[in-house]
Amino acid sequence: MSTVLCFCLRGIIPGPIEFTDEVLFANAHPSMSHMSPDFARVFGDCIRMTRQLLYSEDAQPFLIAGSGTLGQDQVSANLVEPGENALVLHSGCFADSFADCLQTYGANVDQIKAEIGGAVKEADIENALQAKKYKIVTVTHVDTSSAVLSDIKAIPNVVKRVSPDTLVVVDAVCSVASEEIQMGAWGIDVVLTASQKGLGTPPGLSILVASQKAVQVFENRSTPVTTYYGSWKKWLPVTKAYENNSAAYFATPPVNLIYAFHASLTQIMQGSVSLEQRFKLHQEVSRRVKKAAEEIGFKGVPLSEDVQANGMSALYLPDGFTVSDIVPRLLKKGVVVAGRLHASIKGQ
Amino acid sequence: MSTVLCFCLRGIIPGPIEFTDEVLFANAHPSMSHMSPDFARVFGDCIRMTRQLLYSEDAQPFLIAGSGTLGQDQVSANLVEPGENALVLHSGCFADSFADCLQTYGANVDQIKAEIGGAVKEADIENALQAKKYKIVTVTHVDTSSAVLSDIKAIPNVVKRVSPDTLVVVDAVCSVASEEIQMGAWGIDVVLTASQKGLGTPPGLSILVASQKAVQVFENRSTPVTTYYGSWKKWLPVTKAYENNSAAYFATPPVNLIYAFHASLTQIMQGSVSLEQRFKLHQEVSRRVKKAAEEIGFKGVPLSEDVQANGMSALYLPDGFTVSDIVPRLLKKGVVVAGRLHASIKGQ
Numbered sequence: 001m002s003t004v005l006c007f008c009l010r011g012i013i014p015g016p017i018e019f020t021d022e023v024l025f026a027n028a029h030p031s032m033s034h035m036s037p038d039f040a041r042v043f044g045d046c047i048r049m050t051r052q053l054l055y056s057e058d059a060q061p062f063l064i065a066g067s068g069t070l071g072q073d074q075v076s077a078n079l080v081e082p083g084e085n086a087l088v089l090h091s092g093c094f095a096d097s098f099a100d101c102l103q104t105y106g107a108n109v110d111q112i113k114a115e116i117g118g119a120v121k122e123a124d125i126e127n128a129l130q131a132k133k134y135k136i137v138t139v140t141h142v143d144t145s146s147a148v149l150s151d152i153k154a155i156p157n158v159v160k161r162v163s164p165d166t167l168v169v170v171d172a173v174c175s176v177a178s179e180e181i182q183m184g185a186w187g188i189d190v191v192l193t194a195s196q197k198g199l200g201t202p203p204g205l206s207i208l209v210a211s212q213k214a215v216q217v218f219e220n221r222s223t224p225v226t227t228y229y230g231s232w233k234k235w236l237p238v239t240k241a242y243e244n245n246s247a248a249y250f251a252t253p254p255v256n257l258i259y260a261f262h263a264s265l266t267q268i269m270q271g272s273v274s275l276e277q278r279f280k281l282h283q284e285v286s287r288r289v290k291k292a293a294e295e296i297g298f299k300g301v302p303l304s305e306d307v308q309a310n311g312m313s314a315l316y317l318p319d320g321f322t323v324s325d326i327v328p329r330l331l332k333k334g335v336v337v338a339g340r341l342h343a344s345i346k347g348q
Numbered sequence: 349m350s351t352v353l354c355f356c357l358r359g360i361i362p363g364p365i366e367f368t369d370e371v372l373f374a375n376a377h378p379s380m381s382h383m384s385p386d387f388a389r390v391f392g393d394c395i396r397m398t399r400q401l402l403y404s405e406d407a408q409p410f411l412i413a414g415s416g417t418l419g420q421d422q423v424s425a426n427l428v429e430p431g432e433n434a435l436v437l438h439s440g441c442f443a444d445s446f447a448d449c450l451q452t453y454g455a456n457v458d459q460i461k462a463e464i465g466g467a468v469k470e471a472d473i474e475n476a477l478q479a480k481k482y483k484i485v486t487v488t489h490v491d492t493s494s495a496v497l498s499d500i501k502a503i504p505n506v507v508k509r510v511s512p513d514t515l516v517v518v519d520a521v522c523s524v525a526s527e528e529i530q531m532g533a534w535g536i537d538v539v540l541t542a543s544q545k546g547l548g549t550p551p552g553l554s555i556l557v558a559s560q561k562a563v564q565v566f567e568n569r570s571t572p573v574t575t576y577y578g579s580w581k582k583w584l585p586v587t588k589a590y591e592n593n594s595a596a597y598f599a600t601p602p603v604n605l606i607y608a609f610h611a612s613l614t615q616i617m618q619g620s621v622s623l624e625q626r627f628k629l630h631q632e633v634s635r636r637v638k639k640a641a642e643e644i645g646f647k648g649v650p651l652s653e654d655v656q657a658n659g660m661s662a663l664y665l666p667d668g669f670t671v672s673d674i675v676p677r678l679l680k681k682g683v684v685v686a687g688r689l690h691a692s693i694k695g696q
Contacts, residue, residue: 017379018378018379019378019379024376024377024378025376027375027376027604028372028373028375028376029372030366030367030372031365031366031367031550033686034551035686065413065414065415065418065551065552065554065602066413066414066418066577066599067413067577067599067600067601067602068599068600069576069577069598069599069600070413070414070577070599072576073575073576073577076576077576100576101576104572104573104574104575104576104579105574105576194600196600196603202379202602202603202604202605203382203413203600203601203602203603203604204413204552204553204601204602204603204604204605205552206413224452225452226452226453226574227421227452227575227577228417228420228421228424228425228448228449228452228453229414229415229417229418229421229575229577229578230577231452250417251414251415251416251417251418252415252416252417252542252544252551253415253551253552254413254415254550254551254552254602254605255544255550255551255552256375256550256551256552257550257552257602257605338381338383
């Protein structure tokens with residue numbers, strides 16, 4: 001028996017990563033009412049910093065108690081109406097769950113599957129968009145099961161050229177704050193993520209940012225939204241109120257996690273390195289890790305350097321080695337690994 | 349201008365309540381993988397203790413990242429199929445959101461509205477059940493907006509007598525661990541709640557417990573579930589795996605909140621007072637608070653003692669007093685109040 005090993009830079013497993021003392025301290029904040037002005041200001045700060053982290057000027061963040069999966073749910077329920085078409089770019093198993101989610105809400109889903117360790121080719125996306133009208137295209141920025149990095153700067157360009165009305169949705173659970181995402185300049189309509197990976201906050205917070213174009217598409221729906229908990233009809237007034245530093249109620253926010261997220265965002269945005277330096281450092285460290293792993297006999301899952309994630313690494317076991325050979329040795333050196341994420345290469 | 353004041357016993361506002369040091373310490377737990385055996389055991393304990401707290405032997409708990417509202421979502425999406433009838437017993441404004449949620453998922457909703465400060469009468473429930481076939485009846489155990497306590501021991505009896513197939517769903521966000529709930533003996537099919545009130549854990553955890561009868565009804569659906577994030581099809585295998593002390597994945601659980609919930613449940617279940625004594629103490633303290641409030645001129649919102657919640661109190665302002673008279677005086681005495689919850693008596 002052997003397996004695929006996935007390393008994540010900060011926490012050495014593909015999430016949750018380790019948290020700083022400041023974040024854990026904030027997560028132990030004494031009870032605060034979610035309706036208090038003090039909390040509203042902190043929540044407002046989180047909304048503003050989230051937008052800034054994605055280099056956006058006017059996109060609309062939603063911070064809701066839930067996991068990253070709730071982001072897929074929000075996209076599927078709010079932006080695609082029953083019977084509309086969705087194109088899912090598949091570079092690992094998180095595309096399968098997105099397709100499943102979209103179908104649950106009534107979308108007709110087509111998938112373009114990249115070869116294992118590769119990203120979907122632009123020419124294939126272009127052909128698909130020319131053949132059929134799609135409401136949205138979804139792409140996993142970094143798929144945790146393959147460590148493949150998709151080019152989310154190039155994809156919106158293809159979409160804009162061939163099918164300008166189609167929304168570009170990036171599942172960025174495993175990339176926000178580890179990889180650069182210029183939401184505004186690159187023309188991305190939705191970035192969805194979660195608290196527990198690059199954002200360095202305990203799990204339990206769904207973070208989604210929607211462009212004004214996406215919000216417009218939502219507002220111009222011809223059918224009602226068929227979800228309750230993830231409905232933007234409920235959450236839009238709430239997120240707007242908190243951004244305005246005042247409280248509003250639909251469902252109780254995860255108050256302590258918001259304090260923790262605030263601490264982490266503050267460290268990311270106002271730390272000793274700029275955002276640009278942060279992404280560069282991730283890239284440099286990632287290359288060193290991958291080079292060292294190759295030197296001792298591992299082969300990376302991503303097929304080439306241009307599709308290698310910088311926030312995590314997925315490696316095939318060296319020939320002739322098994323998990324029980326490798327894992328105890330790595331553990332002795334303080335390296336924790338996670339395995340078995342991508343169904344098709346399970347055991348390699 | 350005046351208002352309705354709501355007191356909550358432990359935290360003096362109607363949630364979130366104050367947390368113990370042990371709970372906050374657990375919420376600052378260093379990062380743990382949600383797939384680790386250590387975490388799986390803690391999650392398993394939480395599932396078992398939640399069941400025990402509701403005096404059930406075999407009901408199925410679901411612990412999911414989300415707010416209490418996600419419980420209403422789960423019930424509406426998993427237990428009621430489009431076009432089926434739901435009866436909502438209205439004793440405060442949380443019935444309005446439950447009705448809204450049920451309608452979102454396609455249910456035909458009827459409401460029986462109690463007079464303000466009262467609970468719905470058994471005779472009215474009986475008449476409604478005789479007139480129409482309902483898939484579920486929902487009742488808010490303690491409505492945060494009115495502090496009215498509904499009799500969730502008597503209601504399942506009426507339902508069982510008149511319409512034995514109808515499921516009884518209790519919205520117990522504001523009552524679990526403050527009021528006694530004997531899920532098994534009283535014949536309740538769903539108890540839904542959240543972490544931040546009687547359960548003494550920061551907000552962000554949706555807690556729902558379903559009877560085996562409710563699970564059967566879910567499994568015998570003739571139409572697919574139309575939600576993704578709250579779908580029991582996804583969560584049933586996960587909760588069963590964790591109860592078996594092994595990990596499973598659909599969406600990342602809120603790991604730190606689970607540690608915090610474990611700390612709080614341990615204090616509740618293994619503390620110096622038994623569960624029975626705990627509920628009795630709540631009742632005694634509540635009566636003292638209400639008596640003292642009456643003596644200084646406040647009148648309770650609940651119309652009589654038998655519908656008064658023990659975990660919180662809602663009071664009308666004394667005649668001639670305004671919020672600006674009262675709130676600063678209470679604050680000086682260290683009493684924090686929350687207002688404006690029930691739309692119909694806002695300002696009284």
